Amino acid sequence: MQNVLDNYESVMEEQVTYWYPCGYVDDFPENAGACVKYKHAQIAVFYFARMGKWYACQNLCPHKVEMVLSRGMIGDATGIAKVACPMHKHNFSLEDGACLTAELPAIATYPVRVENQQVFVGFNF
Secondary structure (H helix, E strand, C coil), X not given: CCCHHHHCCCCCHHHCCEEEEEEEHHHCCECEEEEEEECCEEEEEXXXXXXXXEEEEECEECCCCEECXXXXXXXXXXXXXXXXXXXXXXXXXXXXXXXXCCXXXXXXXXXXXXXXXXXXXXXXX
16 A cells, blocks of 8 residues: 555646646635645645745645644744644644654645636646
């Protein structure tokens, strides 16, 4: 059986082959997350209003393999946007996915675009 963590791999903007329309700006809460599904992956999408930036990452926390990151609190650590797992409190960078609080695998991150109030997440799978 394939490890569920193998379903996620970060995508850089230059690697995007498909921009998935996942909703409109008004569909997403400010300073919080929402979960969208694309193919086999659950993706957490965040609008960090204070920074005026959008972020997307896997919804799966690698610590206990729970689909919960979209419900985590966002904030920043020395200017780096982060999300805290609501169950285990581990913090992950929304910039590059690195775990900021423990020796855990990085989470996958994805580029986000907003065009005409529609939110798109970039994938290459």
